[in-house]
Amino acid sequence: MSSVLQLTRYLSVAALVLACGFAVANEQSLLTLEAATQKVTQDNPDLAQMLARAQAMAAIPSQEGSLPDPQISFNAMSLPVDNFNTRQVDMTQMSFGLSQAIPFPGKLALKEQAANYEAEAANLNADEVRLRLISDVKTLWWQVFYLDRALEIVASNHSLLHQFVDIARTKYEVGEGLQQDVLLAQLELSKLLDQKIGLTGLRRSTVARLNALLDQPANHPVQVSATLPLQLPEIKTENQLYQQAETARPLLASERQALNAAQTRLDFAHKDLLPDFNIEAAYGARSNMPDGTRRSDLLSLGVSMNVPIFAGSKQEKAIDQRTSELLQQRYTLQDKWNNVRAQISQTHSDYQRAQQQFVLFDTGIIPQARQTVASMLAGYQVNKVDFLNLVRSQITLFEYETQYWKAFTEAQQALAQLSADVGEDAIYE
Incomplete structure (x- = not known):
């Protein structure tokens, strides 16, 4: 008897250790949002090639500023x-x-200065790519999160409709229900299965795109956390975000450096008239x-x-060329700035809309829909509500729950996009 008790204790401890091991392994296999953003900045080949290009550009200024051999x-x-x-x-x-x-005094300095501006622009372009990649990774991560929640809702509704089928079949067998109620419930089960197939395929393709950004095999399994704080912060006004983007957005800073380089090349073209x-x-x-x-x-x-006896067809034409390039760069900078403000306004509006929808579903629509389903189910069991209305109320609840998670996900995706639009994470009030 004592040996049996010891064996039982041993098996209990072993089962507990094994369960803890599975829990730790599962926790380690989760891809957190922080880990995904860190990995993309370390392993993404697109960012790596931009950084390599910036390093190559940084080696040019000293060459341009040196005397000929x-x-x-x-x-x-x-x-x-x-x-x-x-x-x-x-x-x-x-x-x-x-x-x-x-060369005439000052020419080498201008060439070196232009190359410095271009090297700094290349470095800022790498920062812009980094922001875009982080935004893309966050967007895909939240999309996987949403699809997981949608699949959970499908599974939950599948179980509930099975219960409806059992109730309808039982009532039909005792002569209190209709066969069409059973068939209707089975049809809705088939529709849920079709939605599950679509959601599963969409999740697979989303994971493949996420793995591509993380420099992983496309079929690498990705699991994200199911429990996260369901809070959406308040963000700054559009004008405040405009002011931040004007100084923090690498894209605009890069265009300003390109503008400085164009101005320096124009100065060099004027000086090139000298021997x-x-x-x-x-x-x-x-x-x-x-x-x-x-x-x-x-x-x-x-x-x-x-x-320079051919200045009219050579050096002066170079001045005309550099003048037009400078004008082009000014228009490019203004166009980029207009686009950045448009992006901020659009994303700001998307977040406000998603946040309001999330709050509405959370505090109003979904609780009311759940009460409606419970009331319908109780009424159907005593023959006061027809089966079609019961099923419709459950399907409506299913749609609202899906839209609830979609609104939350879209709000999080808008925050990720807004950080990239502004150029920094300090977008909250």
Whole structure:
């Protein structure tokens, strides 16, 4: 008897440990929203290639600001071709030369400055991609959350309709119900099965898109938490969000850097009308004469510069080109700013609408619909309510519960989009 008791205790402890292990494993397999956003910023290849491009752009300014490489030359000058004797002709010399091209002062600084603006724009573009990816991941994560809740509602309604079928069949068997009630309930069960198939397929495709952003196999299983705080915060006004976006949105900052680069390239085009210089120095070594008389070596110095005689078709056309590019960039910045404000207004409106719907379903519609179903069911069991109205009330409750979770999900997705539109998470009052 004692051994049986010990065995029972052992099995109980083992079952408890196994259950805890399953619970921990299940908890570890959950993909939290924070983990998803962290993973996309670490593993997404699109963001990685943008960061690599920004690093490449950061290496350009020092190249643009450096002088051209000097040139070294070696020459045999005035060498007689009949015997190649370096002592026969007085001008024969072995020459070593060095030359350095020097752009007009200020040109290199402008080229380096333009490259710096472009490098900073590339870095800001990477930040913009990061914001977009985080928003996309959050949107898909919340979509999976919604589909899980919708599938739970389908399963719950499937169980309730089974109970309705049993009640209708029992009443039909005792002669108090109609066969059409049983058939109607079975038809609604089939409709629920069709909805389940559609929701399951949509969840599969949503998970595949989420896995693609997370750099995971498309069929990698994803489970999200079913219990989350059901609270929706108040957000700032549109004008406040406009002001934040003007300084925080990487897209706008990148366009401003591109505008600065265009202005710098225009300044360089004006300065390119001025000549560049080339400084040369050469040393010619001469051999002694055949009778031993020493001949002095020769030193040559020179400065040359280009003459922009074709400025009308070259440098001035470059100025026209850079002027048009600067104008284009100004229009681009204004267009981006208009689009950002439109996005903020649209997303702000979407959140307000979803928040109001969520509160309405939570505090009014769903409690009333549940009371209606309970009242209908009680009335049907005593033959005071027909079966069709009972089923309709349950289907209506099913639709309201689905819309409740949809409103909550759309509100969360709007918050994610709004953070990306503004450029930061500080969007709450």
